[in-house]
Amino acid sequence: MPLTKEQALKEYFGYDSFRPQQAEIIDTVLRGEDCLVLMPTGGGKSVCYQVPALLQEGLTVVISPLIALMKDQVEALRANGIEAAYLNSSLSSSEQDSVFWKAKLGELKLLYVAPERLFSGNTMEHFKQWNVRLFAVDEAHCISSWGHDFRPEYRQLSSLKDHFPGIPVIALTATADRVTRRDILGQLGVKSAPTFVASFDRPNLSLTVLPSRKRLPQIEQFLKKHPNQPGIIYCLSRKTTETVAASLQSRDFRAECYHAGLPAAQRSRVQERFLNDDIQIIVATIAFGMGIDKSNVRWVIHYNLPPNVESFYQEIGRAGRDGAPADTVLFYGYQDIIMRQDMIMNSEQSAEQKELLQAKLNRMKQYAEADLCRRRILLSYFNEAVEKDCGNCDVCQNPRTRFDGTLLAQKALSGIARTGERVAMGMLIDILRGSRNRAVLDRGYDRLPTFGVGRDQRGDEWAEYLSQMLNSGVMDIAYDEAHSFKLNALSWQILKEGKKIELVKFIPLAERKAREEELIPKEKPKQEIIRDALFEQLRLLRKQMADALNVPPYVIFSDKTIAEMAQKRPVSEAQMLDVSGVGAEKYRRYGEAFVQEIVKFAKENTKPGTRVVKGMTYLMTHELYEKGFTLDDIAQQRGLTTSTVVAHLVKLRDEGHDIQLRPLISDRTYTEVLAAADEMNFKPGEPLAPLFELLGERIEYGMIRLALAIREGA
Incomplete structure (x- = not known):
């Protein structure tokens, strides 16, 4: 039978339920209707077109300006068992030919393509020959001159409906105010299409604004509190990226700079090292990040003030895409306003566009200077009403005097x-x-x-x-x-x-640091230390597997998934599949290795007579069973009753382990128990004592339980 959207979500992506509005959007697309989707960075936009691609025949074409993001998303899809490819300038002629053949033969579910590639050569004619069922326009704000990142090549997308009038278009963006939304729909020729606006709230992101004086010492202090956690520092100029990166390197931080002035090969190398967790810190201009789908970025720092709220929100959104807690810091001083003003005044923009840029800069300035909840300011910018303060920004946590x-x-x-x-x-x-x-x-x-x-x-x-x-x-x-x-x-x-x-009231930097230190627990509870140690061990395993497979670590499992493993400590297939982010394909590829690592960690960190891992006792029983021990031998070695051992083995069988129960009981005993059960019309779940008595108390409870379990599982 064909999969439902819920089954596809669980099997391919490992999630039990959709986020708000995702299911409704998917249903809209499957009905062949156009729509516009606004979701914050990390909010789950891609699921809105990836799940429909899995549920219907034919090809879904994803139009994106982000070459690096195409590569990341295709790798992630393939890791989930989904056939996908991309077309852009990074491919050789033979590689492009291979993609064309796969699309022609119907072997692909999703094809990512850059807008300039879409309209070059005879690509459009090829699309007309393939079974294209959906166009997804990612970063759709790029089509609007009212947006913060207008790209002229996106204007050509207005002809999509002319070439493919019957194919639905889903436009997706993380940042667009009302004016930009209307323009997107108009430019794509789908003015009456419904617009889905998900909550822009990212409660996992902390929001902090700090004065721009002595930024480097403040950054160093911040990094010491985030050891080995990957993050991005955004700077306004290329020179600043180089200076800051060099300064951090001199302090033994694994940092490198990234900007458009570097050779392409160097940029690619730096980006790959960051994606693969070989370096911790990228110090970059906005040239970096648009194409990064790295889910385990744990913090973002803005060394300088961004030009508008849209850019700021998109850039901080690159932290915590996996939903786990992440920190954001913005350094702000009036010098930033001066620089931004100069850039606007000296630009070649029209007077109208300069006025727009100035208005957007003023909104960013208001955010940085706010003495009220910063999250409320951000959400109100995107027309989302908030009734209470967030409690996770510097203003909420430290009310101003x-x-x-x-x-x-x-x-x-x-x-x-x-x-x-x-x-x-x-x-x-x-x-x-x-x-x-x-x-x-x-x-x-x-x-x-x-x-x-x-x-x-x-x-x-x-x-x-x-x-x-x-x-x-x-x-x-x-x-x-x-x-x-x-x-x-x-x-x-x-x-x-x-x-x-x-x-x-002015607070000196030293006093602010002292206040921050007071808020940091001096010692973690022992259980939390053990969990953190397991997280690091699982993260190391993920890194080793990623290096062997030549993929970024987060393609295997996200930080949030690893953290949940460290907390729940799954030691069976069923328990592992219950972890958010672990689907059937992910478990097939990687699950057993992580189970073994958790079991190994538990054994090394378990004192006699204690149990650190839920389900560990079942695995210990399973190990003895695998070695060929009888029920009595297992019970004796484990210090358990035979009935308890039987319960372990039945549970292991029900969770998918290869447990053969029938050889554990003699034919005579098995037949006798079932005959007695039939005589008294025994029903599953009823007490065993009457059956035990009917059998003359000759057959122990463990054997009775085993016989009944065999029949129920047959």
Whole structure:
């Protein structure tokens, strides 16, 4: 019989249930209808077209701009027992010919293709000859000029419906506001198609914003708390990636840089090493990550402010794709705003596009400066209402202490006014703190009434408070006048009318570190230490298997699946298949090796008389059975009753182990027990005592249980 969508999900992907809206989307596609799907990165978009591909005849074509992602997804599909391939510029002519033949012969279920490849040569004509049943347009926001990553080659996809009017199109994206959504549907020629918007909430991601001063020491402290956990540091410039990577390498971290200016071979090598867990840290520009399906990225750090909320959310979404906890950190200072402003102003974009970019940057700025739950800000950006704070961002975990900062603001504004509004932050801090450096003295600023009025605040404190004032609109900044501060209407209200302004209390870096240290448990419970040790042992096994198979480790099992194994410690096929992410094909390929590793770990870490692994006692019985011991011998060696040993063997048989129960009981005893059971019309589940008495108490309970189990299993 054909598989149901639930059976396909379990057999090929190892999951027991769909995430919200996935089942409804799959049903829509199977009815031959178009649709637009919005799900956050790691939210399960690919399942929405991969499951339909398995349930219907013919080929599903997935259009994606991400060459590296195609390779990763095809490897993952093949590991799950699904025939898939890709077409892009990385293939040789012979490799492309092989893919064409497989598609023509109907041997493929999914074919990934780059948009430029789709419209080159006679590819479209080939598609018309193959049995194409579905087009999936991934990263669909790239088709819209209102999106954050517009790609002109995507505009050609508007002709898909002209060439294939009867074939449904499913468009998928992780980032699109309402304007972009409407544009996607219009560009694809499916204006009336239903739109499915899943929750953008990624509760497994922690959200933290830190001041941009002394970023490297803060990063080093962060990494020490995340040993051996893979992560990405995003930087604005190529030079910064190289500098940060070199600095981390000098501190013995396994880090490498990645940017578009590196030779293609070097970029490929770095990416492969990161995917294979050979290096821990990638320091990269946004050139890295779009094509990475690595599920075990445990953290993402933004060294600089992203240009918009969409980019930020997409990039932090590369952490914790497996659903396990992951951390995100954004460093923020007003210098980032200056750089981003300059990039917009100096770009060749139209005035309208510059205005759009500026508006998106302002929303990103509001997020970074927020004194309220950061997750609520992100979700509201994507039009998702949230009724309560998340409890997993820095604002929720450390509510800000506010104070009356009017006097500090008046000192700063007076300094700006008395210099003729010609000073930027660094010079203003020098004036307020009474610094007698050459630049101050040459301009005569040491003779101003405000010179030295802020000596009671350190330089880093003034930098923090001036940034808050700027972000709160206390003063303006002229980017075209060397970033000089300018007074505005609010400035004069504070200066002349005594209007109150609140600031957030500055916390020195050392104090913040001390607070963080207080939150870290000094010692883990023993059980948690054992679980962590098993996780590392299973992760090492995964790495060894991945290297032997020349695939990334997460293709075998995700971190979340490995963590669940370490917690549940499955020691049989049935128990292993009960772990999320372990399907029938994955168990066939890798399951037994992981079971053996768990059993080995349990034996090495189990004290006499204790049981660390649920089901371990069954495996110990199974080992003795495999060696040919009789029921009595097994019972004696294990210190168990014969009835308990029989119960073990019956359970093992029911879980799929090759247990032959019939040879364990004589023909005479077997016949006698069944005859007595028939005489009293014995039903499964009823107490055995009456049957024991009917047999004259001559046959022990273990043999009675064994005979009945043989008949029930026949």
